[in-house]
Amino acid sequence: YSQKYYSILKKRFTLPVYQFKQELLKKVMANQCVVVEGETGSGKTTQIPQFLLEAGLASQGETCIACTQPRRVAATSIAARVADEMDVQLGQEVGYTIRFEDVSDPNRTVLKFVTDGMLLREAMHDSLLSRYSAIVLDECHERTLATDVIMGLLMEILPKRTKGSKHGELKVVVMSATLDAKKFQEYFNDAPLMKVPGRTFPVEVFFTAKAERNYVEAAVRTTLHIHQCEEPGDILVFLTGEAEIEQACEEIRKTAGSMARDHGELVVYPLYSSLPPEAQRKIFSAAPKAQVAGGPPGRKVVVSTNIAETSLTIDGIVYVVDPGFSKQKVYNPRIRVESLLVSPISRASARQRSGRAGRTRPGKCFRLYTEQSFHKDLQETTYPEILRSKMSNVVLTLKKLGIDDLVHFDFMDPPAPETLMRALELLNYLGALDDEGEMTELGYQMSELPLDPQLAKLILVSPDYGCSAEIVTIVAMLSVPQIFLRPREQAKAADEAKAQFTHADSDHLTLLRAFNEYNMVPERERKNWCWENFISERAMISANNVRNQIIGIMKRLDLAYVSSDIKGDGSFSSMDIRKALTAGMFMQVAYRQRSGEYLTVKDNQNVAIHPSSVVNNRQDWVIFEEFALTTKNFIRTVTSTNVDWLVELAPHYFDLENFPKCEAKGELEKA
Numbered sequence: 142y143s144q145k146y147y148s149i150l151k152k153r154f155t156l157p158v159y160q161f162k163q164e165l166l167k168k169v170m171a172n173q174c175v176v177v178e179g180e181t182g183s184g185k186t187t188q189i190p191q192f193l194l195e196a197g198l199a200s201q202g203e204t205c206i207a208c209t210q211p212r213r214v215a216a217t218s219i220a221a222r223v224a225d226e227m228d229v230q231l232g233q234e235v236g237y238t239i240r241f242e243d244v245s246d247p248n249r250t251v252l253k254f255v256t257d258g259m260l261l262r263e264a265m266h267d268s269l270l271s272r273y274s275a276i277v278l279d280e281c282h283e284r285t286l287a288t289d290v291i292m293g294l295l296m297e298i299l300p301k302r303t304k305g306s307k308h309g310e311l312k313v314v315v316m317s318a319t320l321d322a323k324k325f326q327e328y329f330n331d332a333p334l335m336k337v338p339g340r341t342f343p344v345e346v347f348f349t350a351k352a353e354r355n356y357v358e359a360a361v362r363t364t365l366h367i368h369q370c371e372e373p374g375d376i377l378v379f380l381t382g383e384a385e386i387e388q389a390c391e392e393i394r395k396t397a398g399s400m401a402r403d404h405g406e407l408v409v410y411p412l413y414s415s416l417p418p419e420a421q422r423k424i425f426s427a428a429p430k431a432q433v434a435g436g437p438p439g440r441k442v443v444v445s446t447n448i449a450e451t452s453l454t455i456d457g458i459v460y461v462v463d464p465g466f467s468k469q470k471v472y473n474p475r476i477r478v479e480s481l482l483v484s485p486i487s488r489a490s491a492r493q494r495s496g497r498a499g500r501t502r503p504g505k506c507f508r509l510y511t512e513q514s515f516h517k518d519l520q521e522t523t524y525p526e527i528l529r530s531k532m533s534n535v536v537l538t539l540k541k542l543g544i545d546d547l548v549h550f551d552f553m554d555p556p557a558p559e560t561l562m563r564a565l566e567l568l569n570y571l572g573a574l575d576d577e578g579e580m581t582e583l584g585y586q587m588s589e590l591p592l593d594p595q596l597a598k599l600i601l602v603s604p605d606y607g608c609s610a611e612i613v614t615i616v617a618m619l620s621v622p623q624i625f626l627r628p629r630e631q632a633k634a635a636d637e638a639k640a641q642f643t644h645a646d647s648d649h650l651t652l653l654r655a656f657n658e659y660n661m662v663p664e665r666e667r668k669n670w671c672w673e674n675f676i677s678e679r680a681m682i683s684a685n686n687v688r689n690q691i692i693g694i695m696k697r698l699d700l701a702y703v704s705s706d707i708k709g710d711g712s713f714s715s716m717d718i719r720k721a722l723t724a725g726m727f728m729q730v731a732y733r734q735r736s737g738e739y740l741t742v743k744d745n746q747n748v749a750i751h752p753s754s755v756v757n758n759r760q761d762w763v764i765f766e767e768f769a770l771t772t773k774n775f776i777r778t779v780t781s782t783n784v785d786w787l788v789e790l791a792p793h794y795f796d797l798e799n800f801p802k803c804e805a806k807g808e809l810e811k812a
């Protein structure tokens with residue numbers, strides 16, 4: 142074993158969960174399901190799967206242990222850490238699987254970290270999860286949609302995977318960071334509980350006297366204030382997303398640079414899901430040392446999404462800055478809109494966040510809201526995601542799994558009937574379910590694609606329009622983070638660069654053009670080309686990778702790969718592609734009123750085309766990818782279409798008999 146292995150090993154022995162190893166294994170051996178509740182940072186995620194391995198629960202080439210994570214970053218980062226702890230190479234004995242990325246080896250991997258969504262997909266092909274001898278469901282307190290569905294599935298699987306059953310016994314360890322254990326115990330037929338006490342130090346909590354108008358600015362100010370006035374110790378700042386986090390990092394760096402001599406060096410690391418892995422790993426590096434002997438020591442600042450709330454523990458944090466917000470899914474079934482909104486966190490989350498300051502010694506938490514607001518405005522806990530999500534993806538998955546009676550499926554918290562109805566309706570309109578609710582051949586094919594049902598449908602119809610090569614590119618480009626970069630201080634140059642790719646009728650076609658141009662650039666010049674054109678190289682690389690994977694699935698499904706680029710010079714047929722887009726996305730249509738405003742068709746929501754869109758407001762009919770609720774109702778990623786195509790391609794949806802009265806109806810009648 143390496144030096145590194147021994148130094149980590151020493152640290153592992155000091156984790157609280159180590160004291161409970163024997164007790165845990167005893168409970169696991171005696172029960173099919175065990176609930177573990179333990180303070181964040183006590184070693185649950187990194188150690189417990191290893192305990193199960195040591196107890197002989199998995200054997201190479203035969204069975205495997207899975208540990209689920211709600212977030213991709215957590216799955217990849219923890220897998221890397223555990224591979225280090227076990228002194229093995231990532232992807233061999235220890236691996237991970239996230240959507241579009243599988244770093245594991247079926248013949249060697251015995252411990253796999255997976256996103257909850259990917260485990261659900263695996264269940265579609267292996268309904269008893271027969272590959273696995275144990276499943277560790279981590280971060281259950283977060284109650285993500287996929288974790289809730291997996292729990293429901295496990296309720297069906299566990300009785301079929303008892304000792305002596307065909308695939309052997311399946312063990313389940315349900316892990317949670319908060320005090321919700323009772324609910325999990327009851328759900329899993331009174332499973333025994335193991336409590337791991339944390340070792341935390343007191344954290345002093347401060348509130349602001351007045352509400353802050355701009356929480357990003359307030360977070361930056363507070364961070365710099367801590368750096369100037371407080372004792373040494375690292376700082377963790379919670380913000381909601383990439384743009385905010387990058388902005389805050391930049392501002393902190395700028396001001397801290399001029400303070401370095403008096404206050405020691407300050408290093409700032411961002412942490413969010415679309416950050417490349419090398420950059421993510423930096424958050425674990427030690428704070429900088431004093432620059433001169435006897436001088437002030439340096440300080441590390443991590444500015445993070447709520448991934449650092451419970452999923453990842455960063456040692457050495459003494460100060461937490463909590464503005465009280467995170468991005469949360471919100472769903473409105475009436476208008477079929479699901480969006481991510483910056484929303485107030487719950488009191489339980491606020492407590493978790495402040496706890497992060499007391500890991501190594503007594504700490505301080507600065508909440509950027511008033512004490513009154515904490516008690517009056519924040520909810521005690523966040524609603525489970527299943528009550529805030531559209532269910533079309535899940536319903537398709539459950540149908541594929543042969544679960545027809547969705548109403549009696551054992552959800553821990555059943556979704557609203559209206560939400561289920563909406564999902565069934567959407568799948569019916571897309572042709573995935575017939576009028577009796579039975580899955581169609583098309584539905585089976587759709588469920589094979591790891592995409593939203595609408596995008597899956599788009600892929601499946603694209604060969605009919607002679608442009609599957611282009612559609613697969615567009616879908617891949619939609620599946621990766623932001624392609625076109627627009628730094629605030631270079632906005633004009635960025636807009637000019639984007640204008641080269643612009644197709645006036647369509648953001649989708651603009652994405653397609655950018656990809657095609659990129660693909661023509663020789664490999665060694667691509668980095669430069671991306672830089673010059675304000676395009677994210679990393680997003681392009683992943684789009685290419687996603688594209689190849691979808692093409693692989695299309696081959697398996699026997700779908701034709703055809704291009705509308707007949708001349709082979711990178712051109713394409715705008716009409717065929719827009720028609721295909723219309724055939725897949727006909728449920729997301731808006732019509733421009735005589736007043737000049739857009740109204741979504743059927744739901745009659747006032748919307749505006751997002752300023753980032755290349756489609757101007759001259760088009761009457763547009764289809765859109767995304768409904769973004771911000772200061773206004775925006776539709777984003779837009780393509781122009783026309784009423785004749787809509788009537789031709791989706792007559793059942795635009796059935797005039799049941800059509801609400803609106804200006805669009807008049808146009809449809811004429812057509």
Ligand code: ADP
Nearest residue numbers: 181182183184185186187188222425454455456
């Ligand atoms: P829990 O799941 O109970 O919250 P973890 O098992 O995630 O706890 O973490 C246990 C310890 O391992 C923490 O002290 C954490 O800082 C450390 N740790 C986890 N991942 C890494 C990493 N990539 N690098 C360094 N330390 C890590």
Ligand code: MG
Nearest residue numbers: 185186451452
């Ligand atoms: Mg954990």
